[in-house]
Amino acid sequence: MTLSRRRALELATGGIAFAAMPGSARAQTYPTRPVRIIVGFPAGGPTDITARLIAQWLTEHLGQEFVVENRPGAASNIGTEAALRAAPDGYTLLLVTSSNAVNATFYENLSFDFMNDITPVAGIIRVPFVMEINPSIPAKTVPEFIAYAKANPGKINMASGGIGTSVHIAGELFKMMAGVNLVHVPYRGSAPALTDMISGQVHVMFDILTSSIQHIRSGALRALAVTSATRSDALPDLPTVGDFLPGYEATAWYGIAAPKNTPREIADKLNNEINAGLADPRIKARFAELASTVIPGSPADFGKLVGAEIEKWGKVVKFSGAKPG
Numbered sequence: 001m002t003l004s005r006r007r008a009l010e011l012a013t014g015g016i017a018f019a020a021m022p023g024s025a026r027a028q029t030y031p032t033r034p035v036r037i038i039v040g041f042p043a044g045g046p047t048d049i050t051a052r053l054i055a056q057w058l059t060e061h062l063g064q065e066f067v068v069e070n071r072p073g074a075a076s077n078i079g080t081e082a083a084l085r086a087a088p089d090g091y092t093l094l095l096v097t098s099s100n101a102v103n104a105t106f107y108e109n110l111s112f113d114f115m116n117d118i119t120p121v122a123g124i125i126r127v128p129f130v131m132e133i134n135p136s137i138p139a140k141t142v143p144e145f146i147a148y149a150k151a152n153p154g155k156i157n158m159a160s161g162g163i164g165t166s167v168h169i170a171g172e173l174f175k176m177m178a179g180v181n182l183v184h185v186p187y188r189g190s191a192p193a194l195t196d197m198i199s200g201q202v203h204v205m206f207d208i209l210t211s212s213i214q215h216i217r218s219g220a221l222r223a224l225a226v227t228s229a230t231r232s233d234a235l236p237d238l239p240t241v242g243d244f245l246p247g248y249e250a251t252a253w254y255g256i257a258a259p260k261n262t263p264r265e266i267a268d269k270l271n272n273e274i275n276a277g278l279a280d281p282r283i284k285a286r287f288a289e290l291a292s293t294v295i296p297g298s299p300a301d302f303g304k305l306v307g308a309e310i311e312k313w314g315k316v317v318k319f320s321g322a323k324p325g
Contacts, residue, residue, distance in 0.1 A: 027265035030090055031064040037093045037256070038069050038083040040076025046210050046290055050124055050254045051095045053286060057277035058270070066093075075103055075164055075324075077110065084117045088259040090266035093121065096255045098166045101309035105317045106164040107324060115310055118257040120303035121267050122274040123295035125287050127252040128228035129170050129206045130213075131241055132221045136200050142224050142244040145204070149180040158182040159202040161190040163325050169313055170206040170227055170250035172320040177245045186325075197221060208252050209234060209291040227251065234291040253295065253309075255302050267299050 037055055041047040048070060055066040071079035076099045086092035096118070104114045131142065137156070139145035149156050158175075160168035163186045175182055185202050187193040190211050196202050198220045205212075206227060213234060215221045225241040226232045227250040241248045256274060258267060277283050278294040287294055295305075 027263070027269045030266050030269060031062055033091065034065040034067055035091050035093060036067050036069045037095055038071055038079045039095045040071060040073075040079030040097070040099070042072045043070050046127065046208065046252075047095060047097055047254065049290065050287075053283060054124060054256065054274060054277060057280070057283060058273055061273055061276070075099055075107075075162070077103060077107065080114070081111055083257075084112050084114075084259050086259050088119070088261040088263075090258060090262055090270070092259065093270075094118070094257050096257045096306065098252045098254075098309060098313075101306060102164060102166060102169050102313045102317065104310045105314035106169075106322065115307055117260045118306075119260055119262040119264075119267050120299045120306060121256040121258055122271045122299065123253065123255040123297055123302040123305060124274065124278065125254050125290070125292040125294055126228065127254075127290065127292040128209050128226040128232050129167065129250055129252065130209045130216065130226050130235070130238075131174070131204070131206055131224045132197070132212055132216060133204045133224060134197055134200045134202070135219070135222050137203050137222075139224070140222070142239070142241060145224055146178050146180060146244075149178070149182060153181040154183060156180075156182050156204060157185045157202040159185050159187060159193040159197055159205040161193055161207075162186050162188065163322055164317075166250075166252050167206055167208065168322070169316050169320070171204075172322070173248065173250055173316045174206065174241065174245070176316060176319045177248050184322075194221075206250070213291060232291060233288065233293075253305070255295075255305070257302075257306075264299075271299050 037051050039048055039051045051068045055068050058066040071082055083092055083094035100114055139148050158171050190207055193205060197205050216223045223238055225239050227241050229249045231240060275296045278296045284294060
């Protein structure tokens with residue numbers, strides 16, 4: 001379709017007028033067209049599900065469509081770069097994950113400085129990992145596993161969904177704090193890693209609880225502890241790793257950010273709506289089904305979480321010596 005000169009000028013001047021509006025006016029009128037939420041992972045996984053739940057809520061309550069755009073690749077860096085290079089007008093958002101915090105140190109030559117190139121908007125959920133073993137390992141508690149690992153250095157294989165993934169780095173934090181020598185075996189995703197965990201080809205994994213819970217309930221895998229600071233409602237009888245290694249905590253988490261210099265009023269409006277969604281019983285129940293807990297708060301709260309996680313996982317990445325493959 002070819003635009004007439006008059007219509008093109010109308011659209012251009014309309015965009016200029018929007019940009020020139022005072023912040024409060026921009027926030028009142030926003031959004032005036034569809035908004036995209038870029039997800040750096042394929043469709044169908046927990047990251048994508050989280051984005052679509054929030055997108056549906058925002059679509060229903062802000063009167064414009066919020067569209068999830070999956071841009072997988074390079075451990076989410078491709079989607080992240082696309083989002084951070086977009087215009088800072090509130091019409092491109094990024095689903096931020098714990099992978100972004102790991103990637104900030106793990107990848108040395110990124111084209112962006114993640115912490116400085118985002119406008120934090122809102123946290124969404126935390127999801128614990130679960131420390132699980134193949135039942136052939138003679139351990140039923142974390143202390144028993146540590147003792148067995150120390151008696152068999154370099155003989156226990158630790159699976160993950162790939163080098164530098166959150167699952168991998170959660171395991172490296174355990175190795176660092178427990179002082180054990182586990183051999184990291186990376187896979188191309190969690191699904192093949194779980195297959196080999198069940199068959200006994202690998203022995204221990206720090207997997208996202210959502211992915212493993214059915215295998216744990218069936219007895220195919222033995223759960224030793226969750227990695228969150230508190231117990232999970234999904235497996236309330238399971239202790240935390242921190243009960244035995246004080247200070248240990250590792251979770252997957254998700255939130256929303258926008259490109260740097262996105263107007264604060266727009267970020268605040270999105271934050272208010274997302275927090276309203278997190279308080280909705282239907283949304284909370286759906287996230288509970290994913291073994292997750294909501295993390296409402298201000299944009300500043302989410303910014304502090306991201307900054308703290310980048311610092312924390314940077315130390316673990318350096319300890320592990322892991323490099324991109």
